Amino acid sequence: MRPFDDATRRNIAEACASFARLPDAAEPSALKRAAVVLALTASDEGNDTAFLLTRRASHLRAHRGQWALPGGRCDDGETPIEAALRELDEELALKLSTNEVLGQLDDYPTRSGYLITPVVVWASRSAAITPNPAEVASVHRIALDTIERGDAFDFVAIPESERRVIRFHHDMSLIHAPTAALIYQFREVLAGRQTRVTELEQPVFAWT
Structure with missing residues (x-):
């Protein structure tokens, strides 16, 4: 268990600082730049650290x-x-400053033409979260214990690619890359491992 407190914040900040991000490409990329947030906050029960996951409208x-x-x-x-x-x-009416940024993970290139930078941030216990219905159907707090389970992720082969598809098992659903890949790398960073995910595949339905 990772309690939502200052010690956990320091530990996660140190883990992010110890992670050696892949350097940006020297040449300009044809991919469009994008960013996503691993926003850390209190779990539904209030005593554990969780990250925010949304269901798109x-x-x-x-x-x-x-x-x-x-x-x-x-x-x-x-x-x-x-x-x-x-x-x-x-998306969530969650206003944070750069002081709350704990680190960044590797850029992930998607089949649909984006280069996604994951940014890890810390949201205080009192931070209000209000989903924007124009973009977000629902928001969920996923305890870090959930992604640290041995059965949280699996890897499957598909005929369309030589690369493995990663899947995150959550609440009777399968969450695929890019989201699953970014969450998986964050799990590895928390464990102190320099694990790369850029070669983990997305399902075919996400290629466009």
Whole structure:
């Protein structure tokens, strides 16, 4: 168990600082930049640390109804951290400053043409969360204990790719990459492991 307190915040910040992110590519990428947030807060029971996971609204044009971390495309001239904090505010009315950023994980290239930067942030116990119905159907607090279970993730083969598809088992649902890959790398960072996830595959339905 990881209690939601200052000691846990320090431990996670140290784990993120010890993680050696892959360097940005030297050449400009054709992929569009995006950012997502691993926002850490108190669990539903209030005594454990959790991260926020959303269910996308059913009327959205892309990836409707899917599980996702808060986030979206970077605006022109915007850094991934700036985009992550803006999207967190727009989707969940959760206003955080750069002082709450604990670190970043590896950029993840998606089949649909995005390069996603995961940003880890700390939200205080008193932080109010109000889902924006234009973008978010529901928001869920996933205790870190959940992703640290041995059976939380699995890897399967598909005929369309030589790469393994990663799946996160949550609440009778299967959550796939990119979301599952980013959560998996965060789990590995918490354990002090330098695990890469860029080669973990997405299911075919997420390729467009």
